[in-house]
Amino acid sequence: xxxxxxxxxxxxxxxxxxxxxxxxxxxxxxxxxxxxxxxxxxxxxxxxxxxxxxxxxxxxxxxxxxxxxxxxxxxxxxxxxxxxxxxxxxxxxxxxxxxxxxxxxxxxxxxxxxxxxxxxxxxxxxxxxxxxxxxxxxxxxxxxxxxxxxxxxxxxxxxxxxxxxxxxxxxxxxxxxxxxxxxxxxxxxxxxxxxxxxxxxxxxxxxxxx
Amino acid sequence: xxxxxxxxxxxxxxxxxxxxxxxxxxxxxxxxxxxxxxxxxxxxxxxxxxxxxxxxxxxxxxxxxxxxxxxxxxxxxxxxxxxxxxxxxxxxxxxxxxxxxxxxxxxxxxxxxxxxxxxxxxxxxxxxxxxxxxxxxxxxxxxxxxxxxxxxxxxxxxxxxxxxxxxxxxxxxxxxxxxxxxxxxxxxxxxxxxxxxxxxxxxxxxxxxx
Numbered sequence: 001x002x003x004x005x006x007x008x009x010x011x012x013x014x015x016x017x018x019x020x021x022x023x024x025x026x027x028x029x030x031x032x033x034x035x036x037x038x039x040x041x042x043x044x045x046x047x048x049x050x051x052x053x054x055x056x057x058x059x060x061x062x063x064x065x066x067x068x069x070x071x072x073x074x075x076x077x078x079x080x081x082x083x084x085x086x087x088x089x090x091x092x093x094x095x096x097x098x099x100x101x102x103x104x105x106x107x108x109x110x111x112x113x114x115x116x117x118x119x120x121x122x123x124x125x126x127x128x129x130x131x132x133x134x135x136x137x138x139x140x141x142x143x144x145x146x147x148x149x150x151x152x153x154x155x156x157x158x159x160x161x162x163x164x165x166x167x168x169x170x171x172x173x174x175x176x177x178x179x180x181x182x183x184x185x186x187x188x189x190x191x192x193x194x195x196x197x198x199x200x201x202x203x204x205x206x207x208x209x210x
Numbered sequence: 211x212x213x214x215x216x217x218x219x220x221x222x223x224x225x226x227x228x229x230x231x232x233x234x235x236x237x238x239x240x241x242x243x244x245x246x247x248x249x250x251x252x253x254x255x256x257x258x259x260x261x262x263x264x265x266x267x268x269x270x271x272x273x274x275x276x277x278x279x280x281x282x283x284x285x286x287x288x289x290x291x292x293x294x295x296x297x298x299x300x301x302x303x304x305x306x307x308x309x310x311x312x313x314x315x316x317x318x319x320x321x322x323x324x325x326x327x328x329x330x331x332x333x334x335x336x337x338x339x340x341x342x343x344x345x346x347x348x349x350x351x352x353x354x355x356x357x358x359x360x361x362x363x364x365x366x367x368x369x370x371x372x373x374x375x376x377x378x379x380x381x382x383x384x385x386x387x388x389x390x391x392x393x394x395x396x397x398x399x400x401x402x403x404x405x406x407x408x409x410x411x412x413x414x415x416x417x418x419x420x
Contacts, residue, residue, distance in 0.1 A: 054351065066304055070312050070315060072311040073304070073310075073311040100283070101280040101283040102279070105280060108319075109322060126333060129336075140266075
């Protein structure tokens with residue numbers, strides 16, 4: 001059964017290459033899983049969309065009888081079936097899940113708080129409060145990542161998909177300059193052919209008129 | 211091997227009953243797992259703490275040879291071994307993981323953004339921007355939860371631990387008034403003996419001088 005990934009029919013220029021269906025495309029590319037893309041309107045979100053995803057977000061994955069949302073949950077789901085995404089061995093799997101959750105609950109929220117204040121709300125006071133919180137987290141990651149090729153389990157996992165996707169977001173708005181160790185970790189992972197294929201496919205998708 | 215949960219040695223009054231070790235205590239109580247508590251200083255966090263938990267957070271769980279952090283990851287870890295926390299059947303487990311991740315990545319961040327702006331930063335402008343984002347999410351949860359006893363898999367799971375712990379946080383700062391459906395969902399779950407024991411144990415822990 002071919003996997004079906006739902007994403008938006010359109011996003012503004014600045015978001016292209018950063019929409020979260022990328023994380024799922026990337027995992028599929030790593031595991032050699034064929035997938036199809038379906039779209040749902042972003043400018044007028046439909047009742048059908050909210051019925052499938054209560055927050056009106058994407059991605060949504062359909063795999064035969066099973067449908068689920070939240071990019072982190074979809075990565076866990078695919079990881080259960082594919083060793084290349086998440087190791088079977090208990091300690092390595094536990095580390096993978098720990099860093100997957102840390103990316104989603106301890107790193108991404110401080111990144112988003114800064115992005116929302118600075119870029120969406122253009123609230124300079126809030127951005128000035130959010131920025132040191134973001135940098136505290138980035139600084140705390142340095143000793144973890146320095147000299148490591150991967151964040152968990154000494155090998156590529158779904159935790160690296162999330163961590164590097166978040167780090168390249170930080171890079172995109174110019175806040176990664178002081179962290180060569182984070183860039184040294186992310187760059188080889190983002191050079192993987194699976195990421196490049198996934199990224200190119202998302203850019204191509206959003207280049208087409210909705 | 212008895213599980214060991216690390217939490218802080220002290221927190222201010224307003225945080226007592228809301229520290230995240232509660233989620234792990236609760237899961238242990240549900241599964242009948244004995245646990246010990248160890249503490250780490252909160253007022254001057256130690257290098258030993260940062261070596262175990264790069265962000266200086268708690269809880270940390272030790273289970274023999276395995277040690278991990280992030281309350282969501284610890285719940286997943288315990289859930290793998292205990293059906294009462296997470297069902298084995300694929301579709302039910304997938305739903306559980308989906309809502310666990312949704313709680314951590316789509317609900318808790320909007321709650322925390324509001325809390326940080328309103329209560330920590332006392333930044334009224336940022337709080338006024340964060341508040342409707344929080345209420346959008348709460349409103350979106352109503353049709354999901356209305357008439358359901360549990361958020362996933364038609365039974366109690368670790369996803370309910372996270373969802374109801376976050377909802378009672380919202381209640382504690384007075385923003386849950388307009389959502390009787392959310393309260394109707396959370397109240398019976400928070401009346402479970404396992405939650406009550408865990409909550410009482412946390413209050414007792416923080417009542418002792420550090």
